[in-house]
Amino acid sequence: MIKSELKKNMEFYINNYDKTTLDLKTENIVNKDKMFIGNKNKRKCRFCGKEKGETTFKKIAHAIPELVGNKILISFEECDDCNQIFSKLENELANYLSFERSTIGIRGKTGIPIYKNKKGLRIEHDKENKNKFTIQDWDNSGNVIEDITDSSITIKGERNPYIPIAVYKCFVKMALSIMPNCYLPYFWETFDWIREENHSLTENMPLKMFEQFIPGPKPFIDIEMILAIRKCTSKEKSPFGIFLICIGNICYQVYLPFAGPDTDDDGQRENLKFLTLPSKYTLEIPEDDIHSIPKDFSSSERVKGEKTNITYSYDEKVDATKELKNE
Ligand SMILES: [Zn+2]
Numbered sequence: 001m002i003k004s005e006l007k008k009n010m011e012f013y014i015n016n017y018d019k020t021t022l023d024l025k026t027e028n029i030v031n032k033d034k035m036f037i038g039n040k041n042k043r044k045c046r047f048c049g050k051e052k053g054e055t056t057f058k059k060i061a062h063a064i065p066e067l068v069g070n071k072i073l074i075s076f077e078e079c080d081d082c083n084q085i086f087s088k089l090e091n092e093l094a095n096y097l098s099f100e101r102s103t104i105g106i107r108g109k110t111g112i113p114i115y116k117n118k119k120g121l122r123i124e125h126d127k128e129n130k131n132k133f134t135i136q137d138w139d140n141s142g143n144v145i146e147d148i149t150d151s152s153i154t155i156k157g158e159r160n161p162y163i164p165i166a167v168y169k170c171f172v173k174m175a176l177s178i179m180p181n182c183y184l185p186y187f188w189e190t191f192d193w194i195r196e197e198n199h200s201l202t203e204n205m206p207l208k209m210f211e212q213f214i215p216g217p218k219p220f221i222d223i224e225m226i227l228a229i230r231k232c233t234s235k236e237k238s239p240f241g242i243f244l245i246c247i248g249n250i251c252y253q254v255y256l257p258f259a260g261p262d263t264d265d266d267g268q269r270e271n272l273k274f275l276t277l278p279s280k281y282t283l284e285i286p287e288d289d290i291h292s293i294p295k296d297f298s299s300s301e302r303v304k305g306e307k308t309n310i311t312y313s314y315d316e317k318v319d320a321t322k323e324l325k326n327e
Contacts, residue, residue: 001292006278013277016236017228022178024223026069026107027130037063037177038076045079046184047176047191055079063177065090065170067101067108068247069223075177085195086173092166099157103310104218104248105130117158119143131217152313161304164297168207169194171254175227175243183229186240189258199300203257207297210253210276215289219281220246228277230261238273251279254297 013019025033038044043052061078064070067090078086100106102115102123112125112133121143126132135155137143145154173194176187193201214220228242241256255274262272276292 001276001290003283003287003290006276006282006290006292009275010278010283012236012238012275013228016234016238017230017242020178020180020227020229022073022225022227024064024070024073024225026071026222029071033072035073036076037073040076043076043079045082046075046077047082047195048079050079050081055081059083064174064223064225064245065093067094067097067106068245069106069108073178078177082195085197086170088197089166089170089173089194092162093170095160095162096167098160099308099310100248100250103155103157104250105133106248115157117143121155121157123155150313151315151317152311154309154311156307156309159303159306159308161302162306163199163302164299165199165207166300168209168254168297169199171209171243171245171252172256174225174245175241175254175256178225179227179241183241186260187256187258189260190241190256193258201258202298205255205257205271205274207257208255208274209295209297210251211291211293211295212251212253212276212279212282213291213293214246214249214251214279214281215285216249218248220248220251223247224280226277236273238275242274242277244277244279246279253277 038046043057044050045055048055057076057079059080061075061083062070063073063075063078094101097106098113099115101108101113102125105112105125111127115121115123119141120136120138121141122136124134124136126134135144143156145156146152147154172190176184176190176194179187224246226244228244230236230238230240239255240259240261242253243256244251244253253276255272282290
């Protein structure tokens with residue numbers, strides 16, 4: 001993507017949207033970093049509307065999944081039944097992010113997952129030193145490609161099989177979890193949609209997602225989120241609700257389907273104008289490095305064997321064979 005286009009997008013969002021931002025610390029966490037949504041003593045689930053007595057609230061509900069690194073934001077507004085539904089969506093997100101979590105180093109409940117494929121590739125992060133990781137591979141496997149001319153190595157991997165619509169719902173669920181109360185009534189159909197487990201409800205508009213990759217050593221140490229809600233004064237036909245979450249090196253941007261204000265008088269939803277919302281680093285990085293990849297997550301069919309890759313550039317190369325032999 002070219003920078004001038006992103007600058008225009010930035011202006012578009014400033015003029016037409018109200019933004020709520022939230023950052024979550026993922027490292028060096030102390031007890032006072034913990035944040036809570038809702039009232040512990042007056043429980044009501046924001047997803048199904050049930051109160052204590054009608055449903056239970058025994059489980060600790062993470063407003064943002066632990067698998068993307070959230071250890072501090074807990075919701076008192078998510079009942080056990082809804083939590084159970086969402087945990088299935090989170091499994092699909094974990095499948096989708098299987099390669100990224102290992103290569104970028106995103107710590108979940110049980111640390112940074114090890115990535116393995118059938119062709120001998122293994123990526124494992126050091127338990128003591130979080131910036132160190134080991135890539136194991138067979139010679140000439142094709143998993144790891146080195147480019148000496150620009151001092152980089154590219155690792156080719158595969159995502160675990162995932163259901164696209166479930167992954168999308170998981171991102172939308174995060175947006176609804178952190179959404180200020182005043183906006184919730186506009187999304188009552190969206191709540192029904194994320195809780196519908198057969199994935200039979202479909203929108204006219206494709207479930208489009210933008211993925212922005214920001215190069216460099218983990219630019220987003222915190223989880224950074226933006227919830228953008230279209231201003232009531234805006235005349236633009238763009239989605240009412242947009243959510244961006246940045247983790248490690250990647251920002252994922254979804255729109256919130258089934259929003260009331262996106263429906264016209266006939267109950268129809270048109271194809272809305274959906275633009276990349278630049279992350280805070282996008283406008284600072286060199287022109288060639290700006291990637292915003294549009295993807296379609298509308299399908300409820302499991303996607304198998306999807307290829308993906310990551311490129312690391314290096315400053316220096318050291319022969320570590322001796323070190324490895326001594327181990
Ligand atoms: Zn519920």
